[in-house]
Amino acid sequence: MPTPIIVAKIEILKRYKPIAPNTHKGIQGHALLIGGSYGKIGAMVLGSKAALKTGCGLVTVFVPKCGYEILQTTNPEVMVLTDVQEKYISKIEYDFTPKAIGIGSGMGQEIITQNALHAFLIANEIPLVIDADALNILSQNKGWISILPTKTIFTPHPKELERLIGKWNSNREKFEKTIAFSKLHQLIIVMKDAPTFIINGDTIYENTTGNAALATAGTGDVLTGMITSLLAQSYEPIDAAILGVYLHGLTADIALPETGYQSFIASDVISNIGKAYLSLG
Ligand SMILES: NC(=O)C1=CN([C@@H]2O[C@H](COP(=O)(O)OP(=O)(O)OC[C@H]3O[C@@H](n4cnc5c(N)ncnc54)[C@H](O)[C@@H]3O)[C@@H](O)[C@H]2O)[C@@H](O)CC1
Numbered sequence: 363m364p365t366p367i368i369v370a371k372i373e374i375l376k377r378y379k380p381i382a383p384n385t386h387k388g389i390q391g392h393a394l395l396i397g398g399s400y401g402k403i404g405a406m407v408l409g410s411k412a413a414l415k416t417g418c419g420l421v422t423v424f425v426p427k428c429g430y431e432i433l434q435t436t437n438p439e440v441m442v443l444t445d446v447q448e449k450y451i452s453k454i455e456y457d458f459t460p461k462a463i464g465i466g467s468g469m470g471q472e473i474i475t476q477n478a479l480h481a482f483l484i485a486n487e488i489p490l491v492i493d494a495d496a497l498n499i500l501s502q503n504k505g506w507i508s509i510l511p512t513k514t515i516f517t518p519h520p521k522e523l524e525r526l527i528g529k530w531n532s533n534r535e536k537f538e539k540t541i542a543f544s545k546l547h548q549l550i551i552v553m554k555d556a557p558t559f560i561i562n563g564d565t566i567y568e569n570t571t572g573n574a575a576l577a578t579a580g581t582g583d584v585l586t587g588m589i590t591s592l593l594a595q596s597y598e599p600i601d602a603a604i605l606g607v608y609l610h611g612l613t614a615d616i617a618l619p620e621t622g623y624q625s626f627i628a629s630d631v632i633s634n635i636g637k638a639y640l641s642l643g
Pocket residue numbers: 401402403404405406466467468469470494495519520521522554555579580581582583
């Protein structure tokens with residue numbers, strides 16, 4: 363197994379691009395987040411707010427109709443497009459060209475949603491982050507993985523990873539299988555765990571931030587919003603994954619003295635993104 367590259371501040375500063383003074387929202391990047399279903403619109407509320415707080419200029423969400431008022435009320439900075447269906451996504455349509463797309467958080471796995479994902483993947487050429495139910499759907503339809511743009515970012519937690527690559531008998535085998543999967547499909551795999559590893563073919567990155575406060579609902583949905591935002595800001599996919607995971611963990615390290623492990627929630631990741639950026643100098 364290749365020795366991991368340790369991702370500490372020095373590795374981040376090689377990749378981090380401070381904001382240009384004369385930038386504007388039109389060049390800061392437009393992120394599109396697709397997902398949500400009845401009862402899981404919160405995943406999109408969290409992801410879209412995280413995307414804005416990570417610095418892209420514009421964020422649009424595509425959600426089932428039941429998400430419209432929720433998102434317009436909770437996140438007024440976010441633009442909202444809706445599916446024709448009330449409770450789940452059935453046909454993904456939008457009339458602009460986003461710089462990056464994140465798909466899957468809270469999306470559910472209805473058959474009609476699976477078909478909508480397939481049609482979307484066939485048409486799409488924009489850089490992608492794939493999370494949660496979109497990963498689960500791909501696990502059941504492995505042939506669709508070949509349609510993805512190269513360097514698409516997958517963000518599985520251990521159970522989602524197992525659904526994609528099958529069971530492993532040792533840590534070593536888990537890495538071998540993930541590396542083989544990454545190479546076969548030319549994907550970047552964010553192996554979310556404690557710690558999180560990022561696999562890019564034979565290269566392994568080991569993140570150094572984060573703690574058990576992150577073991578709470580929605581922190582993964584937030585990470586998807588953050589990585590999609592960085593992709594929209596023209597970071598290379600590998601840099602968006604590395605920087606996103608690092609900043610996400612750093613929010614928990616910064617908040618811990620005030621929240622403790624137990625009371626930290628996904629919204630606390632979002633409210634500490636600013637401090638995480640400031641600590642980069
Ligand atoms: N507020 C919201 O709307 C929320 C929506 N969510 C969405 O709900 C859907 C279901 O996601 P889930 O992840 O809960 O369901 P999954 O069935 O994918 O994952 C849950 C299973 O994975 C295991 N697991 C998770 N993390 C693990 C780890 N680090 N090590 C070992 N096992 C681990 C759990 O024990 C459990 O058996 C997704 O679409 C997700 O985006 C969740 O993110 C929760 C919050």
